[in-house]
Amino acid sequence: MRICLLLSMTLLAGCATVQPWEKGHLAKPIMAFDPDPLTARQHKQIYTSKEAASGGQGVGTGGCGCN
Amino acid sequence: MQLTPDLQTDHAISHPLGLLTAAALALMPATAQAVAPPDSTSVTVSYLSYQDYDAQRDRMQVHAPQLHLRTALGERFGLEMAATVETMSGASPEFHNALSGASGKGIADRRRAADAKLSHYFDRVVLGLGLAYSDEDDYRSRGAGLDVQWLSEDQNTTLVAGLGSSSDHISATDRPLIQQRRHGKEAMLGLTQVLSPVAIVQSNLTYSRGHGYFSDSYKALDRRPDSRHQLAWLTRYRHYLPALQAAVHLDYRYYRDSWGVRAHSLETSWYQPVGERWLLQPSLRYHSQAAARFYSDRFPPARFNTLYSADSRLGALGAVTVGLKASWHYSAQTTVALLAEHYQQRASWHAGGQGSTAMMPFKANWLSLGVGHRFE
Numbered sequence: 001m002r003i004c005l006l007l008s009m010t011l012l013a014g015c016a017t018v019q020p021w022e023k024g025h026l027a028k029p030i031m032a033f034d035p036d037p038l039t040a041r042q043h044k045q046i047y048t049s050k051e052a053a054s055g056g057q058g059v060g061t062g063g064c065g066c067n
Numbered sequence: 068m069q070l071t072p073d074l075q076t077d078h079a080i081s082h083p084l085g086l087l088t089a090a091a092l093a094l095m096p097a098t099a100q101a102v103a104p105p106d107s108t109s110v111t112v113s114y115l116s117y118q119d120y121d122a123q124r125d126r127m128q129v130h131a132p133q134l135h136l137r138t139a140l141g142e143r144f145g146l147e148m149a150a151t152v153e154t155m156s157g158a159s160p161e162f163h164n165a166l167s168g169a170s171g172k173g174i175a176d177r178r179r180a181a182d183a184k185l186s187h188y189f190d191r192v193v194l195g196l197g198l199a200y201s202d203e204d205d206y207r208s209r210g211a212g213l214d215v216q217w218l219s220e221d222q223n224t225t226l227v228a229g230l231g232s233s234s235d236h237i238s239a240t241d242r243p244l245i246q247q248r249r250h251g252k253e254a255m256l257g258l259t260q261v262l263s264p265v266a267i268v269q270s271n272l273t274y275s276r277g278h279g280y281f282s283d284s285y286k287a288l289d290r291r292p293d294s295r296h297q298l299a300w301l302t303r304y305r306h307y308l309p310a311l312q313a314a315v316h317l318d319y320r321y322y323r324d325s326w327g328v329r330a331h332s333l334e335t336s337w338y339q340p341v342g343e344r345w346l347l348q349p350s351l352r353y354h355s356q357a358a359a360r361f362y363s364d365r366f367p368p369a370r371f372n373t374l375y376s377a378d379s380r381l382g383a384l385g386a387v388t389v390g391l392k393a394s395w396h397y398s399a400q401t402t403v404a405l406l407a408e409h410y411q412q413r414a415s416w417h418a419g420g421q422g423s424t425a426m427m428p429f430k431a432n433w434l435s436l437g438v439g440h441r442f443e
Contacts, residue, residue, distance in 0.1 A: 018223055022264040025307040030314040030338035030346070033259075033269055033303050038113050038135045039392075039406060041149060042435060046117070050412065050431070052356050052381050053322035053330035055273050056301030059231030059255050060212020062199030064178065 102218060103188055104139035111135040113437030115153075119410075121164060121429050127157040127174070133437075143188050150181040161287045162366045162377035163425045176240075178203045182210075191218040197231075207236045214255065227271070229255040239284040249279030265307040273299045282376075288367060289376050296325040314338040327360035328381070331418065334388075344396045350408075352388040355418035364425035382423030385416025400443065406435040 018026075025031065034040050040057070045064065048054045117129040131153040139145050155176045158166040184197040192215065199210040214229030231253040239245040257271035274297070281291040304317040315337055322330040336350040359381040361374035368375045390408035397403060410431040414422030 017221055018261045018264055020222070023261070025265050025309065026261060026267055026305075028307065028314070030340075031267065031305045031307055033305065035338075036392075036404075037137075037147070037149065038111055038133050038437060039435065041133070041151070042115055042131075042433070045153075046410070046431070046433070047332075047354070050119075050380060050410075050429075051330070051354060051384075051386065052326075052328045052359060053299070053320070053324075053332065053354070055253075055275060055297055055299030055322065056271060056320050058197070058212065058271075059214060059229040059253050059273065060197045060199060060210045060233070061182065061231070062180075062201050062210030062233055063208040063235055063251075064180070064201050065176075065203045065206030065237070 102191065102193060102222070104141075104143065104145035104186070105137050106139070108136070108138040108442040109439060110442070111437055111439035113404075113435050115433060115435045117431065117433040119429065119431035121427050123164075123427075124166070125157060126166065126429075127155060127159060130154045140185075145186045145188065146183065147186075148181070148183040151179075153178040153180070159285065160379065161285065163364075163379055164427045165366075176204050191220070191222075192216065195229075199233075205238045205240050209234050212253075223261040225259040227255065227257040227259075229253075229257075231255070231275075233277075235279070237280050237284070242284065245284050247280030249277060249281065251275055251277035265309065266305065268302065268304045270300070270302040273297075273301070275299075283378060286376065286378050288371075289378060290374055291361065291376055292326065292374060294325065298323050312340050322356075326381070327358070328356055330354065330356035346394040346396070348392040348394070350388070350390040350392070352386075352390075354386040354388075355416070356384060357417075357420075358383040358423055362423065364423050366425070377425070379423065379426040379429070382414065382426050383417045383420060384412050384414050384422050384426060385418060386410065386412040387416065400441045402439045404435075404437045404439070406433075406437075408433050 029035055044057060044061070048064065111134070113133045115129065115131040115133060117131075119126045131151050133149065133151040135149045137145070137147045155174065155178065158173050160166055178201060180199075180201040182197065182199040184195055187194045195214045197212040199208070201208040210231060210233040212229055212231035214227055216225055216227045218225050233251040235249040237245070237247040237249060253273060253275035255271055255273045257269065259267065259269040261267050277295045277297075279293060281293065281295055283289045299320060299322050301318065301320045306315045308315065316335060318334040320332040322328070322332070332352065332354040334350065334352040336348055339347045341347055359376065362376050362378070362381040364382070366377045388408055388410045390406065392404060392406040394402055394404040412429040414424060414426045416422070
């Protein structure tokens, strides 16, 4: 957890203001956080049903019996 | 729920990879980067085929057609919906690796699930209301969430806060007397930050508190606490490599809960356009978890009337997923994608220790074929 916090702070400390005209690469679909919503749902369902950890994808996403 | 500054995705159609970029929108709607409703309607249908197994036999098989829709409703609203019907069959362990199918019972179930999210776009604020529903023969879940995003004036920073709740009803097909409930509440805080013209990071912290019935009525002698508090911290990093016109995705989730489970999940993907029409995406995921305090490698337990579970999913283990997705852009609006992944779980892959010795290696394969279309 401390490593994650340190990493986040380092990344944020290193960021400079990016102008709107510099965001062409960031706007590409392959740079999206969830480029494929159906695969994201498949993964959530599979990993929730086979592992003990879950969550982080948002609020109010519901649960399952998950045998 | 994604958030990033005002980045419209219909730029670069005149670029050499313009067709690829435009077609990708059909399968990869750019929700992540919008403070305005989507400028087109996109529909994706896919079919998932899943099979898991161990050294002795096949376990569960799942077939699931899936549908996803994203559209604008006027100038200020956006709607995203998904639905699936999963048909499950096979056998699930009663404890450790002993399968219910071994006694001839087996499992056959059908899960119908749908979720929808309505977003209202203001100038630099997005308000989202989400609903989720999942129904099986022996389990019904309802969830609702509300979140709000604030964008900074330079649109390089986005904050998100969300609240959610869920209400589940649990029964057992072979024991009609089991009629139980579980309720949960969750809160989320997140930050998205543009780091440079080629890098962006998002970090979301989610805390949830659940109360009610958490035991698994299909697991022998399973008795779990009647509450569970969970913390999930997901950090996602995206980096673009202009020389290769490729993107690297790196996701890390730290997880801990009141049952004593501690987990680390690390995932990376490489998005590589190939020529005008192809996109290849290899991926690798590693997950490691410590066991719940009441998990035991013993069966039956040494003492009864105490918290106990021999469900291997609560044991100490490590897991690896390797995958490859290939997308073919038939046109600027239509994309076909095939995803193949292989998953393995082993006690010996648990980071920092031996893992739960009662568990045998577990494997799964899944394939997903999808077609996406964007309506202009």
